[in-house]
Amino acid sequence: MRLRHVFLAPAALVTIVLFFVPLLIALAYSFLTRGPYGGVFAPWTFDNYRRALDPLYLAILWRSVWLASISTLLCLILGFPLALYIARAKRHKILLLNLVMLPFWTSFLIRLYSWMFLLRDTGLINTLLEGLHAIRAPLPLLFNDGAVVLGLVYGFLPFMVLPLYATLEKLDPALLDAAFDLGATPWIALWRVVVPLSRSGIAAGCILVFIPCLGAYLTPDLMGGGKTVMLGNLIQSQFTAARDWPFGAAISLLLMLLVLAVSRLLGKQTENLL
Amino acid sequence: MESILELRSLFKHYSTHRAVDDVSLAIRRGEFFSLVGPSGCGKTTTLRLIAGFESPTSGEILLDGQPLAGLAPHQRDVCTVFQNYALFPHLTVEQNVAFGLERRGNIPKKRIREEVGDALALVRLLGKESRFPNQISGGERQRVALARSLVIRPKVLLLDEPLSALDAKLRKEMRQELKKLQRSVGIAFLFITHDQEEALSLSDRVAVMNKGKLEQIGAPQELYRCPQSRFVAEFLGEVNWLNGACLRPEAVHVSRELPATAAHSTIGIVESTTFLGNCLHLEARLPDGSYCVAELPQHHCDFAAGETVNLWWQAADEFRIPGSN
Numbered sequence: 001m002r003l004r005h006v007f008l009a010p011a012a013l014v015t016i017v018l019f020f021v022p023l024l025i026a027l028a029y030s031f032l033t034r035g036p037y038g039g040v041f042a043p044w045t046f047d048n049y050r051r052a053l054d055p056l057y058l059a060i061l062w063r064s065v066w067l068a069s070i071s072t073l074l075c076l077i078l079g080f081p082l083a084l085y086i087a088r089a090k091r092h093k094i095l096l097l098n099l100v101m102l103p104f105w106t107s108f109l110i111r112l113y114s115w116m117f118l119l120r121d122t123g124l125i126n127t128l129l130e131g132l133h134a135i136r137a138p139l140p141l142l143f144n145d146g147a148v149v150l151g152l153v154y155g156f157l158p159f160m161v162l163p164l165y166a167t168l169e170k171l172d173p174a175l176l177d178a179a180f181d182l183g184a185t186p187w188i189a190l191w192r193v194v195v196p197l198s199r200s201g202i203a204a205g206c207i208l209v210f211i212p213c214l215g216a217y218l219t220p221d222l223m224g225g226g227k228t229v230m231l232g233n234l235i236q237s238q239f240t241a242a243r244d245w246p247f248g249a250a251i252s253l254l255l256m257l258l259v260l261a262v263s264r265l266l267g268k269q270t271e272n273l274l
Numbered sequence: 275m276e277s278i279l280e281l282r283s284l285f286k287h288y289s290t291h292r293a294v295d296d297v298s299l300a301i302r303r304g305e306f307f308s309l310v311g312p313s314g315c316g317k318t319t320t321l322r323l324i325a326g327f328e329s330p331t332s333g334e335i336l337l338d339g340q341p342l343a344g345l346a347p348h349q350r351d352v353c354t355v356f357q358n359y360a361l362f363p364h365l366t367v368e369q370n371v372a373f374g375l376e377r378r379g380n381i382p383k384k385r386i387r388e389e390v391g392d393a394l395a396l397v398r399l400l401g402k403e404s405r406f407p408n409q410i411s412g413g414e415r416q417r418v419a420l421a422r423s424l425v426i427r428p429k430v431l432l433l434d435e436p437l438s439a440l441d442a443k444l445r446k447e448m449r450q451e452l453k454k455l456q457r458s459v460g461i462a463f464l465f466i467t468h469d470q471e472e473a474l475s476l477s478d479r480v481a482v483m484n485k486g487k488l489e490q491i492g493a494p495q496e497l498y499r500c501p502q503s504r505f506v507a508e509f510l511g512e513v514n515w516l517n518g519a520c521l522r523p524e525a526v527h528v529s530r531e532l533p534a535t536a537a538h539s540t541i542g543i544v545e546s547t548t549f550l551g552n553c554l555h556l557e558a559r560l561p562d563g564s565y566c567v568a569e570l571p572q573h574h575c576d577f578a579a580g581e582t583v584n585l586w587w588q589a590a591d592e593f594r595i596p597g598s599n
Contacts, residue, residue: 177327178360180347182426183377192373196364 030249038243048250057234057251064230065258067145067220068213071152075160075209076202078153083164083201084194087171100161103154112151112222116142119150119223143225151219156212160205167201168194203266210266211259231255278303278462279324279352279430284333286319286486293319294330295486301430301464306456308465308473311483312509317466320483321432324464326350338429348377353428357435359419361407367394367418368403374426393425396455413444420452424459433465437472449476470510474498482506498522500593507595514566516540518594525591526568528556528583536586542566544581558585 030048032040051057086096103111118124121138129135141147171194179189195202217232226233231251238248277300286294294316301307309317322328324335326347335342342350353374361370371390375381381389394400397417407415416436423431437445437452453476456463467473473480474494482489482497482505490502501507507520514521519538532539542558545565549555554570556577566585577583 172358172360174356174358174360175362177325177347178354178356178362179373180327181325181352181354182374182422183348184373185348188377193362197362 026249026252029246030253032246034244034246038245040245048246052250052254060229060234064214067148068210071149071213072206072210074153075157079157079160079164083161083168087165087168100158147223148220151223152213156209159208163204164201167198171197207263207266215255277301278338280336282334285331287331292486297488299481299491301462304460304462306463306476306478308477308480309483310467310470310473310480313468315483316486317483321434321466325354325432351429352432353423354432355419355423355436358439359415361415361418363407366404366406370418371422371425389425393421397421412440430462430464435467504595512567519592521587523567523569525587527586528568532584537589539584539586542585544577544579544583546579547577
């Protein structure tokens with residue numbers, strides 16, 4: 001055995017034992033029948049997949065895709081100018097990048113609770129506005145789709161900024177000079193030169209944001225107050241409250257297929273430029 | 275003659291460093307003008323001031339009589355050929371060349387296609403329209419960059435060391451092509467280079483720059499024969515300093531017998547000879563201990579090191595530099 005194979009072995013072992021084996025178990029479970037208190041029983045069946053196509057669950061799927069898409073788009077709109085600014089900054093690039101990553105120093109759960117503290121009816125924002133007599137009743141800031149999107153955008157923005165920064169930083173400044181020189185306004189130069197040349201970064205950022213958003217569980221659970229159900233929450237409830245492991249496994253696998261399809265689609269964009 | 279581009283006491287300071295220090299010059303219509311100097315002398319900064327990528331600390335730039343102050347790069351009727359061409363990698367050759375015309379806004383698509391075709395024909399690139407910049411050679415990229423800038427018919431074309439990225443052979447070929455191209459389009463070229471041979475061989479007039487200041491402006495022959503400063507003399511070629519007079523190596527003749535026609539002469543001991551293909555480089559030590567370099571036609575190859583020879587020259591080949599002895 002070659003040395004490089006030896007180096008590969010620990011990671012390969014972890015991946016096989018902790019990822020592929022459980023995945024196969026989940027695959028097997030998804031074709032079995034639920035037990036009364038959880039667990040799985042014979043006979044083998046396609047029922048779980050058939051059930052997943054029920055309009056009730058398709059609505060949840062649609063809702064997840066929609067919220068994840070909106071969040072990804074917002075991350076892109078917010079992240080692109082930020083990444084461009086940092087990439088073109090003459091000084092303090094590292095400091096600015098560290099500021100983008102600063103939230104990671106605290107647990108995501110704690111940060112979400114902080115948001116709830118800010119947004120709830122008796123939270124900081126509503127209390128402040130009421131104190132200023134700007135509003136009579138508290139604004140409904142928490143426990144709705146808007147709050148979920150806010151939480152997702154807040155949580156995943158750095159994953160958009162970093163790949164965008166990496167591509168924009170490599171962009172030759174002479175190309176911008178050339179665009180201006182040939183008569184392009186700064187706005188045209190952005191659309192015709194900067195955006196097309198950062199397509200790979202845009203695609204990478206979108207993959208890194210969209211995929212975790214699609215399977216998000218914590219954010220919709222806390223910020224949506226359980227009203228806003230996304231696929232992650234559905235899966236979680238199947239394995240706990242509903243005690244329907246086979247159905248939970250089936251939805252998990254369908255979510256994975258969806259994620260693979262999306263990353264293939266966006267991944268093509270990155271290949272074209274490399 | 276009327277000037278198309280005029281710089282009036284232009285200054286550009288970076289904190290304590292004077293990148294451009296009181297530069298004034300005027301480029302005539304249709305002229306091939308070179309700005310030459312060692313790296314860091316401020317020539318590229320001067321070009322960037324003209325293009326509008328940087329703003330001057332003080333001074334004025336006039337394009338066709340109109341001051342350029344306050345105009346952004348895209349509002350200036352000059353165009354740059356960048357050192358590494360700065361072609362848009364995501365656009366084809368044709369789209370690159372069309373980029374500037376499309377920005378004009380009111381040109382019909384059909385006309386843009388025609389003009390792009392003409393420009394590509396001018397630089398002999400027909401048939402490469404749909405290639406991407408990474409699919410063509412360095413020389414071809416250079417020509418795309420020229421076509422892309424020329425197609426919008428700027429009043430002055432600025433060229434920032436455009437030949438420096440090419441290998442030696444291609445550089446010489448492109449030199450000829452560039453000169454022909456300039457003659458055929460009739461646009462004034464401001465050519466930036468650190469290569470004195472390039473500047474002398476291409477230009478109608480040359481300005482030599484050093485440490486942000488202009489040393490001298492003139493026709494190539496004038497600069498070479500009558501440099502006004504030691505810097506210009508030495509930057510443009512090798513110089514022999516003989517009792518306050520200066521001589522180019524090719525003006526020095528070497529022979530065993532001193533001919534009667536020799537106006538000035540000295541004896542020297544041959545130190546070394548170097549064969550350079552088209553000529554012979556001979557270095558001789560003079561009685562006062564200084565060295566004299568001669569460039570001889572290659573059939574004078576029979577001098578040996580240690581041999582005592584006569585070095586002689588004509589009075590007309592001597593030049594003197596003001597303020598030096």
